[in-house]
Amino acid sequence: MSTVALKDVTKVWPDGTMAVDRVSLEVRDGEFMVLLGPSGCGKSTVLRMIAGLEDPTQGEILLNGEPVLDLPPRDRSIAMVFQDFALYPHMSVADNIGFPLKLSGVEPGPRQERIGAVAGALGIGEVLGRRPSQLSGGQRQRVAMGRAMVRRPGIFLMDEPLSNLDSGLRAELRAEITSMTRELGVTTMYVTHDQAEALTMADRVAIMRRGILQDLGTPTEVYRRPATLYVAAFLGSPRMNLLEAQVYVHLDRYVALNFGEQTLYLPWSDPRSRAVARYHGERIVVGVRAEALTPVTPETPGAVLHGRIRYLEHHGHESLAYLDVGATAIVVDEIAGATPGRQPGSGALKKLVQRLSRPAAEAAPEPGGQVSLLNDPGRHHRKPAELSVRLAPYPAVSHGHPLSVAVQMDSVHFFDERGDRIDVGWR
Ligand SMILES: Nc1ncnc2c1ncn2[C@@H]1O[C@H](COP(=O)(O)OP(=O)(O)O)[C@@H](O)[C@H]1O
Ligand SMILES: [Mg+2]
Incomplete structure (x- = not known):
């Protein structure tokens, strides 16, 4: 049995950088946990502390329920694959894979047997005699994994092991790693900054931002009920539409969400109306995902937004329309560019668009002089909303056409000014 537990683990580097801020999480026996977040959010630091390569500034790390802070890396029954997976260039594939066994004194006979089994499982049985320079990128990555697996570690740590490979190979190896x-x-x-990779591979995903754990759950849980605005914006492609709304309560009727026009x-x-x-x-x-929007005729009653198509993207199996509905979008800066889908315009163009569009509304100042997240230009900013809507592959509409969409209200998400989910007893 192998489990990992972090209890209020904090890492502050000597220069004062808070890389990990009171992170607590448990990885269950046999579980495939993915640690997801943008570059610099503290993912590698977490792995390195578990492996024993760094000490936490505060907090506890438990392996199989036992504190391990005094245990050196080699006694932790952990194997780690790094992003750059350096292989020994002068050794054959077989010797590279078998090296950890040789170090721990395993006899040549059983050693060859184990190397053969691992190489077979990874589909590199044919290249055991070659040198690393005679392998493709994907084969080299498999050798690195084989070397990590050969000692049958209790715990396997992988730090962005696929990020140096091209996308086709990445998809192939994803499936291989999880099945293996x-x-x-x-x-x-398993650490990655790629949300699609996290959602496809994980039993559970832990999402980090600036050293802080934002959310933890199965891919379905974090996708369907993201704990924070940040998680909502990070997961999924196209990204969730995040619209600013003013709330008005009509006691005898409903809660109105006004988007401007x-x-x-x-x-x-x-059940969420009272919250x-x-x-x-x-x-x-x-927050409204594209899949919660369905094109309808303009006369359709109920929760319908009307707009005009600003852009249309053809993706082969579907098209994405970006709809101007006169609303203001919230952009979570840190993840712009972290996920596929239409990117916000580049610097100069974006500024021009902002200048030409109507001025963004001023947010109400927070009591106590605190700056709310949505006010903090370093983290979020506003721009005219372009609501992404999924359409059939070659739709009859195009740029400039009007389009109405029905909003599936029970799949809509609500977040407050600080970016926390507004909900009753969430998850
Ligand atoms: N040895 C180090 N000394 C000082 N700062 C570091 C060191 N290693 C990482 N950091 C900083 O700690 C933060 C988290 O880094 P890291 O864990 O590598 O992030 P990630 O793996 O998510 O990209 C970053 O701000 C990074 O610059
Ligand atoms: Mg890293």
Whole structure:
């Protein structure tokens, strides 16, 4: 049995950088846990502390329920694959894979047997006699994994092991890594900045931002009920539409969400209406994924937004329309560019667009002089919303056409000014 637990683990580097800020999480026996976050958020630091390459400034790390801070790396039954997976260039593939066994004194006979088994499982049985320079990138990565697996570690740590490979190979190796670790039942912690990779591979995903754990759950849980605005914006492609809304409570009827030119209504029968009603007169963020929007005829009653198509993207199996509905979008700066989909315009163009568009509304100052997240230009900013909508592959509409979309209100997400989910007893 192999488990990993972090209890309030903090790492502050000598220069004062807070790389990891009170992170607590448990990886269950045999689980494939993915640690997801943008570059610099502290993922590698977490792995390195688990492996024993760095000491936490504060907090506890437990392996199999036992504190390990006094245990040197080689006694932790951990194997780690790094992003640059350096192989020994002068050794054959077989010797590279078998090197950890040789170090620990395993006899040549059983050693060859283990090397053969691991290489077979990784599909590199044919190249055991070659040198690393005679291998493709994908084969080299497999050798690095083989070298890590050969000692049958209890815990497998992988730090962005696929990020140097091209996308086709990455998809192939993703599936191989998960099936291999599941077959072996080895407890795995896998680091990536790629949200698609995290969602496809993980049993559970832990999402980090600036050293802080933001959310933890199965891919379905974090995708369907993201704990914070940041997680909502990070997961999924196209990205979740995040619209600024002003809340108005009509006691006898509903809670109105005003987006500037248009309004959606949350009936009192909706279990979330009371939580949202507490923000009467204030601004919140309403999140709507493309799959919660369905094109309809303009006369359709109910929760419908009307707009005009600003861009249309053809993706082969579907098209994405970007709809101007006269609303203001919230952009979470840190993740712009971290996920695929249409990117916000580049510097100069973006500024021009902002200048030409109507001025963004001023957010209400927070009591106590605190700056709210949405006010902090380093983290979020506003721009005219372009609501992404999924359409059939070659739609009859094009740029400039009007389009109406029905909003599936029970799949809409609400976040407050600080970026926390507004909900009753979430998850
Ligand atoms: N040895 C170090 N000394 C000082 N700062 C470091 C060191 N290693 C990492 N950092 C800083 O700690 C933060 C987290 O880094 P890291 O864990 O490597 O992030 P990630 O793996 O998510 O990209 C970053 O701000 C990084 O610059
Ligand atoms: Mg890293």
